[in-house]
Amino acid sequence: MYALEVKNLCKSFGKLKAVDNASFNVPEGSVFGLIGRNGAGKTTTIRMMMNIYMPDSGEVILRGSTVGQEFKNSVGYLPEERGLYKKMRVLETLLYFAELKGKAGKNLTKKAKEYLERFDLTDRINSKVEELSKGNQQKIQFIATILHDPEFVILDEPFSGLDPINTNLLREIILEKKNEGKIIIFSTHLMDFAEKMCDHIAMIDHGKIILNGSLSQLKSKYAQRNISLNYEGDISFLNNHQMVEKISDFGNTTGIKVKLPEHTQQLLKLLIDNNVTVKKFDANDISLQEIFVQLAGKEEDVMEVPYV
Amino acid sequence: MFNHRVLAVLKRELREKLMSKSFILMTILIPVFMFGIIGVQTLVMSYEGDSNTKVEVITESAQLTQKCQLYFDDLDFVKDGTYKITYNTVAASDIRNYIDNKKQDLMGDKLTGIIFIPEKALENKKLEYYSNTPSNRTIPQKIDGPVNKVLLDEYFSNKNLSEDELQFARMGIDFSSFKVSEKNEIEEQGFGNTILAYLFSFMLYISLLFSGQMTMQSVQEEKNSKIVEVLLSSVSSKELMTGKIFGSTITSTFQMAIWLLPVLAIISTTWFVLPPEFVVDITVGHLIYFLINFFLAVIIFHGLFATVGAIFENSQEAQSGMWPVMLLIMIPFFISFSILRNPNNPMAVVSSYLPFATLMVMPGRYTVVDLPLWQLFVSGLVNVATIAAIFPLAGKIYRVGILRTGKKPSWSEVIKWMKYKY
Structure with a gap:
């Protein structure tokens, strides 16, 4: 059962085709990652999903009917570029964003205060937002995203610009929401992070969806003949070796693709025979990054090393 | 049109504006400033420097x-x-x-x-x-x-x-001026109404310029600080714009009502004894007309200012981009002065029915000439039609502009935005 179905979305800005016939499905209870490099069309897709932009064509279906205000009310959205009213006070800000979602009342105020306490902000409850540090402003923004208890949490590049403390805090929130059975959708260009958090993904490149589905299924499909290796020593003898099709260095790990499935065992033996210390040898494993490089070609900015 | 989201935006606008220091200062300072200007002018005019x-x-x-x-x-x-x-x-x-x-x-x-x-x-x-x-x-x-x-x-x-x-x-030779109107008696008339017409034009002009720019800045703040994207995940751009503009319209009209209180006191109480040549001859209905007209004017011009605010990314660009809106306020303002010399000159009469201009010209004209009701009615209709014509377009530009970043758009690009499906 799908919670959201994205069907044939297209969006152009003048001559630029930002999103080109994008289709994918977000299953109930999933953590869904929309993955692609900067400028691939992630934000535009997310904006269309939330009806901030109208698609040129295509539609987004929420459990059987086209998305509209009802969806907006059940979404907590954290955009990539975050902002708050500087002159507004902390509690006032939180209550205002919830009021826009149609939530108000004593319970909500109580909940807001609980969150502030949990995030160590109780003493700033009546401060103006501009008096807070940047990190604390980000915390306020997180609370504003989830205070109205949304069924969908949509995060656009959620970890960009966060300090390590807030990165952990946000990860905590995501996991908590996942355990509550909420649906979490986020976009990111950080493959490692997506790989750790998501169970379903869609990869977007130049506005086109190049891959989508459950992460484990995708991995097993792309992982045949792939070995993910951590080692110490010299493996240059593998270059141009008859059973190796390709070697890719990803920094922490090295991806090796052999020509035939039975070569996997032979490779391990070869490494040991050549005095290479094998720290991790993961047969039939492939990183999301490798899949992406296979599909989209050049690596460029997908190589960025994440905080997490 | 007014669902809970629009009301929430509107309430926030009111809270932010009515409680702000600048609003309170403006409400007090503008009348002081205006009477100050008039006072200084009178002083300069009367001082001929010929003592001794x-x-x-x-x-x-x-x-x-x-x-x-x-x-x-x-x-x-x-x-x-x-x-x-x-x-x-x-x-x-x-x-x-x-x-x-x-x-x-x-x-x-x-x-x-x-x-x-x-x-x-x-x-x-x-x-x-x-x-x-x-x-x-x-x-x-x-x-x-x-x-x-x-x-x-x-x-x-x-x-x-x-x-x-x-x-x-x-x-x-000594002229006495008499005002002939639909009313039964013919009344002797002094300068009171002419002064009042000046005052009305000034208040319209100053209030529209000041408050319009404040609305523009507030839209810019939302755009620049990226709050707008969070807001748009809850409300539509139409709801946001409606809430903002009605919020600022109510604030400005409230402020104008305060400014009109002295005039109301002059015409309806005996607290002030004016010399006969300065007696003002208007009714409370006239003030109500002025406020309604002002309300419509604020909706129209704040709509335009908000749109300009949404188009440009920084306030400097916006300052330079708002001249078309400024002209729509300033030209009628100058026309309204010609009315005070001769309320029946053709330019004044024509412009009191033109979109935008009628907002500035009609109140002054009505103060010095007794107009039949239908003329006020036509002017009102023109205003409502103006609102109906510009808001769908302004809304589109607002919607495209508010999320747009990057280089300063040209006017021809802005016109193209109206054709975008957003």
Whole structure:
């Protein structure tokens, strides 16, 4: 059962085709990652999903009917570029964003205060937002995203610009929401992070969806003949070796693709025979990054090393 | 149109604006500033800088000199010491020599000027004025009336006229203005309404410019700080714009109502006793009309200012981009001044029905002319039609602009936005 179905979305800005016939499905209870490099069309897709932009064509279906205000009310959205009213006070800000979602009342105020306490902000409850540090402003923004208890949490590049403390805090929130059975959708260009958090993904490149589905299924499909290796020593003898099709260095790990499935065992033996210390040898494993490089070609900015 | 989201936006606008220091300051300072300007202007106009003026009046006969002295000593500006007048009798043939002798006095500040009334003046009223600054007309203008009366007296004194006839000849022309209107009685009218019309035009102009720019800045703040994307995940851009504009419209109208309170007090109470020439002749209904018109004006212009705010990324670009909106306020403002001279000049009449212009021109015109109701009604219809015509377009530009970043868009790009499907 799908919670959201994205069907044939297209969006152009003048001559630029930002999103080109994008289709994918977000299953109930999933953590869904929309993955692609900067400028691939992630934000535009997310904006269309939330009806901030109208698609040129295509539609987004929420459990059987086209998305509209009802969806907006059940979404907590954290955009990539975050902002708050500087002159507004902390509690006032939180209550205002919830009021826009149609939530108000004593319970909500109580909940807001609980969150502030949990995030160590109780003493700033009546401060103006501009008096807070940047990190604390980000915390306020997180609370504003989830205070109205949304069924969908949509995060656009959620970890960009966060300090390590807030990165952990946000990860905590995501996991908590996942355990509550909420649906979490986020976009990111950080493959490692997506790989750790998501169970379903869609990869977007130049506005086109190049891959989508459950992460484990995708991995097993792309992982045949792939070995993910951590080692110490010299493996240059593998270059141009008859059973190796390709070697890719990803920094922490090295991806090796052999020509035939039975070569996997032979490779391990070869490494040991050549005095290479094998720290991790993961047969039939492939990183999301490798899949992406296979599909989209050049690596460029997908190589960025994440905080997490 | 007014669901809970629009109301939430509207409430926030009201809270933010009504409680702000700048609103309270504006509400108090603008009237002070306005009356200050009027006061300074009146002061500058009335101050002719002619205190401590020393004039010598010379005639050719001792009799005329005496008559002048007798007459001039009674004048206000002589009595209060502003003018010190000395008198002398010199024949026309000697006047040049006399002036030569007085040259030193005229160049210094012992003597401001010499007025010579030759014998011939009794036939042609031609006088001579000697000064080192003869282009300064203040002294001749002040003196010519009294001299004329002296000459008249002298001229008619041997013509055997009665005092009454003489009195008549001395009188100048005095117009009394009467306002003819649909009302039954014909009333004598002073400057009160003209001043009020000035005031109305000024208040419209200043309020629209100031509050319009504030709305623009507030849209810019949302755009620049990226709050708008969070807002748009909850409300549609239409709801956001509606809430914002109604919020600022209510604030501005409330402020205007406060500014109108003194006028209301003048026309409906007896607390203020105005001199008859300044009595204002308008009704409470008139003030209500003014407020309704203002309400519509704020909706229209704040809509435009908000749109400009959404188009540009930083406030400098926005400042330079708002000139078309400024012109829509300023040109009608200047037209509204021509009305005060002649309320029936064709430009005034036509512009009081044109979109945008009618908002500025009609209130002033209505203050000085008694307009039939249908004219106000037509003006109102034009305003409502203007709102209906511009808001779908403004809304589209707002929607595209508010999320757009990057280089400053050209006007032709902005026009293209209207065709975008957003």
